[in-house]
Amino acid sequence: MASQPYTLKWGIMATGxxxxxxxxxxxxxxxxRDVHDVAHKLVAVASSSSKESATSFLEKVKAPSGVNTYGSYAELVKDPDVEIVYVATPHSHHFQNTMLALEAGKHVLCEKAFTVNAAxxxxxxxxxxAKNLFLMEAVWTRFFPLSIKIRELVKSGVIGPVYRVIADNSFGCDRPNGKLEFPDEHRMVNPDLAGGALLDLGIYSLTWLFQIMYHLQPEAEKEAPRTIAAINKYTTGADETTSLILQFPKHKTMGIAMTxxxxxTNLDSQNSAGPSIKIQGPLGEIQAFGPAYSPKQYKVIMRDAGGKVEVVDCPIPKDPERDWGHGMFWEADECARCLRDGKKExxxxxxxxxxxxxxxxxxALKQGDVKYPELITTDVYDPKSPLNTGGK
Ligand SMILES: NC(=O)c1ccc[n+]([C@@H]2O[C@H](COP(=O)([O-])OP(=O)(O)OC[C@H]3O[C@@H](n4cnc5c(N)ncnc54)[C@H](OP(=O)(O)O)[C@@H]3O)[C@@H](O)[C@H]2O)c1
Structure with a gap:
C-alpha cells in the first residue's frame, strides 16, 4: 500500500x-499534477483589515469548512495549527511580516520581491x-517543470557553454499624458509600497539570468555579477523602465534583464508571439515563450542541424474538479518536501x-537613484510597525 503523503499546514497572510x-x-x-508524496492543508487566513475580509476570502477561493479566520497578522502567527505562513502582502511589508512569523516560530514562504533591500x-x-526555521522566496517560476527541464538541458551542454541570456518581463500599462494605468497610490508605482517595475516584474527577468548563469555555476566557482543598470523613473519616483546588464567575467557570460x-514583452493576448527568454550558446539556443514568470513552451534551436527547431509544450495542469491550476502549487510542493526532509532552505x-x-x-536602484522611505527599508524588526498592525 502506498504511504500517506506528507501534509503541510498553511496559514495565509493577506487576502489580495x-x-x-x-x-x-x-x-x-x-x-x-502527478504529485503523490506531498499534500497541503489550508488551516488559517488573516487579513490586516478585518476578520470579515478573511471570511470573504475563504468564499472566493471556495475553501472547505473549518479554516480559522483572523483580522490581524499577529493572531495568525499565534495559531498553533499553522506550520508555514505564506506572506502575500506588498513587498514593502515582506521584511516586517516575515519577521513577525519567524519570531513566532513559523516557517515562511514569502512572495517576491523577497524584501526591499539586501540588508x-x-x-x-x-x-x-538562528531559529532553525524554513524560509523561501516565492519565486514560483523556478519550480515549473519547464524551468527544471531547461536547467537540465543547459547543464547537459546541449547548447554548449552559455554566453548570453536575454530576458524580458514587461507590461504595457502606458496611458496618455505620460501616465500609467495605475493610480499613484497603487502598489505597482507607489514608493511607500516599494512600487516600481524592477522589484515587481524585473525580478522574473533576473530569475532567468540567475537560474541559468549563476545557479548552474559550480559551488566552488560561484561568481556574483557586476551590474550596470539604466532606469527611467515614473512621476511617483518609482522606476517605470529598468534595464540591467549582468556580467560574470570569470565565466565569460553576460545577461540582459529588461522590465x-x-x-x-509581446502584444498578443497569450504574450507568446516572440520569446521572452533567450539562452544562447555556441551550439544552439533555448527560447522560452509566454510571460517570463510563467512560460508554457520552449524551443531548442540547434546550429549544426540547419537551425532545426524542437518545440516542447509545458501546459499548467488543471484540477478538473475545481477548474483551476495556476502553477504556484509546485513551489508549495517544494516547501512541503523541504520540511518533510528536515531542510531549512x-x-x-x-x-x-x-x-x-x-x-x-x-x-540597480542606486545607479538609477530610486529611493524608498525609511519605514519600509529599515532592517530593524518592529512587531508594532504599522506594516505588521495594518492601517492602510
Ligand atoms: N508570484 C506572482 O505571480 C505574483 C503575482 C502578483 C503579485 N505578487 C507579489 O505578491 C505581493 C502581493 O501582490 P498582490 O498582487 O496580491 O497585491 P494586492 O492584490 O494589492 O494584495 C495585497 C494584500 O496585502 C494586504 N496589505 C496589507 N497592508 C497593505 C497595504 N498597506 N496596502 C495594500 N495591501 C496591503 C492586503 O490584504 P489584507 O488587508 O487582507 O491583509 C492586500 O489585499 C507583492 O509582493 C507582489 O510582488 C506575486
Whole structure:
C-alpha cells in the first residue's frame, strides 16, 4: 500500500490577488499534477483589515469548512495549527511580516520581491537560521517543470557553454499624458509600497539570468555579477523602465534583464508571439515563450542541424474538479518536501541566491537613484510597525 503523503499546514497572510491564486492552487488535488508524496492543508487566513475580509476570502477561493479566520497578522502567527505562513502582502511589508512569523516560530514562504533591500533579506536569513526555521522566496517560476527541464538541458551542454541570456518581463500599462494605468497610490508605482517595475516584474527577468548563469555555476566557482543598470523613473519616483546588464567575467557570460511598465514583452493576448527568454550558446539556443514568470513552451534551436527547431509544450495542469491550476502549487510542493526532509532552505532557490539577487537590485536602484522611505527599508524588526498592525 502506498504511504500517506506528507501534509503541510498553511496559514495565509493577506487576502489580495496573489493570495487568492496561491490558495486556490493549494486547494487543488496534487494527483492532477502527478504529485503523490506531498499534500497541503489550508488551516488559517488573516487579513490586516478585518476578520470579515478573511471570511470573504475563504468564499472566493471556495475553501472547505473549518479554516480559522483572523483580522490581524499577529493572531495568525499565534495559531498553533499553522506550520508555514505564506506572506502575500506588498513587498514593502515582506521584511516586517516575515519577521513577525519567524519570531513566532513559523516557517515562511514569502512572495517576491523577497524584501526591499539586501540588508533586510540577510536579516531574514539570519533569523531563520538562528531559529532553525524554513524560509523561501516565492519565486514560483523556478519550480515549473519547464524551468527544471531547461536547467537540465543547459547543464547537459546541449547548447554548449552559455554566453548570453536575454530576458524580458514587461507590461504595457502606458496611458496618455505620460501616465500609467495605475493610480499613484497603487502598489505597482507607489514608493511607500516599494512600487516600481524592477522589484515587481524585473525580478522574473533576473530569475532567468540567475537560474541559468549563476545557479548552474559550480559551488566552488560561484561568481556574483557586476551590474550596470539604466532606469527611467515614473512621476511617483518609482522606476517605470529598468534595464540591467549582468556580467560574470570569470565565466565569460553576460545577461540582459529588461522590465518596463510602458510596453509589453509581446502584444498578443497569450504574450507568446516572440520569446521572452533567450539562452544562447555556441551550439544552439533555448527560447522560452509566454510571460517570463510563467512560460508554457520552449524551443531548442540547434546550429549544426540547419537551425532545426524542437518545440516542447509545458501546459499548467488543471484540477478538473475545481477548474483551476495556476502553477504556484509546485513551489508549495517544494516547501512541503523541504520540511518533510528536515531542510531549512531549498536547493533550487537557496538563501544565498535570494540575497545576491537583492544585492543586484540594490545596485540597480542606486545607479538609477530610486529611493524608498525609511519605514519600509529599515532592517530593524518592529512587531508594532504599522506594516505588521495594518492601517492602510
Ligand atoms: N508570484 C506572482 O505571480 C505574483 C503575482 C502578483 C503579485 N505578487 C507579489 O505578491 C505581493 C502581493 O501582490 P498582490 O498582487 O496580491 O497585491 P494586492 O492584490 O494589492 O494584495 C495585497 C494584500 O496585502 C494586504 N496589505 C496589507 N497592508 C497593505 C497595504 N498597506 N496596502 C495594500 N495591501 C496591503 C492586503 O490584504 P489584507 O488587508 O487582507 O491583509 C492586500 O489585499 C507583492 O509582493 C507582489 O510582488 C506575486
Amino acid at each position: 490577488g496573489i493570495a487568492q491564486a496561491f490558495t486556490k492552487d493549494l486547494l487543488t488535488n496534487p494527483a492532477t 533586510q533579506a540577510k536579516k531574514l536569513v539570519e533569523t531563520a537560521r 518596463t511598465l510602458r510596453v509589453a 531549498s536547493d533550487t532557490l537557496p538563501w544565498s541566491e535570494s540575497i545576491v539577487i537583492m544585492e543586484v537590485m540594490d545596485e
